[in-house]
Amino acid sequence: MILHISDNTFTFTAGEALSQLEPGKWSYRPAISPKEAAEEANNFISWVPEGSFRLREGAVDRIAKAFLDAKDSELTIPSWRVIADTLIPLTHVSVSGGQNSSTALGKIDGLVLPPKAIFSFNRDVGPRTEETGFISGNVLQGNQYVREVGGGICFASTIVHQAVAQTGFDILEHHHHSIRAPYVEPGGDATVYYGVFDYRFRNGDYDLLFEKRETPEALGLRLWQAVE
Secondary structure, eight states: OEEEETTEEEEEEEOSSOEEEETTEEEEOOOSSHHHHHHHHHHHHHHSOTTSOEEOTTHHHHHHHHHHHOOSOEEEEOEEEEEEEEEEESTTSOHHHHHHHHHHHHHHTTOEEOTTOEEEHHHHHOOOOTTTTOOEEEEEETTEEEEEETTTTHHHHHHHHHHHTTTTOEEEEOOOOSSOOTTSOTTOOOOOBTTTBOOEEEOOSSOEEEEEEEETTEEEEEEEEEEO
16 A cells, blocks of 8 residues: 655555554554544654654544555545745844744734735734734834834745745745844845735735744744645
């Protein structure tokens, strides 16, 4: 039995217990009941290293059915595969800018963008107000900084752009700062201002999932594409 999950291929042979024989090759015990098959499927998923793939709805049920049927078959399991991954240090970002950017990325964490749909940073993140979780920070106007709620959020829009730039998606709207942003290479930034400047791109042919990444020293974004 062969299961294709994301970019991974797993080959299973019938045996006495579920175990990994070598990378990509497993033995499994043919289940005698749906309950046993479900347990076997969940055990397999729990043993695969985290980050190897991400399952979609119905995936575990399909794996369990394969264990229950115990046939020499080849199946594609509904899943997600990583198509972009970026993590940018907070070294050149203010504390308020980092907090506002973390808040902004949190608002799109888990967002699923349908095929051919348009992502809009301003629409999908929403207004930058204290009620929506933002604080006062620096906003670049011309060549000087002023304080506004949501200031520094351009670090988040830049992170989105850095991820999208890895995908080949059509970028529909993209603006740069009036002076160089110190946290990325020249031209790699993306400035936004609610109601004025947006960052927009069109998705490709499959669902797209957004995952916020955060460490004590950096913020980032991982983009997952659906595998049918």
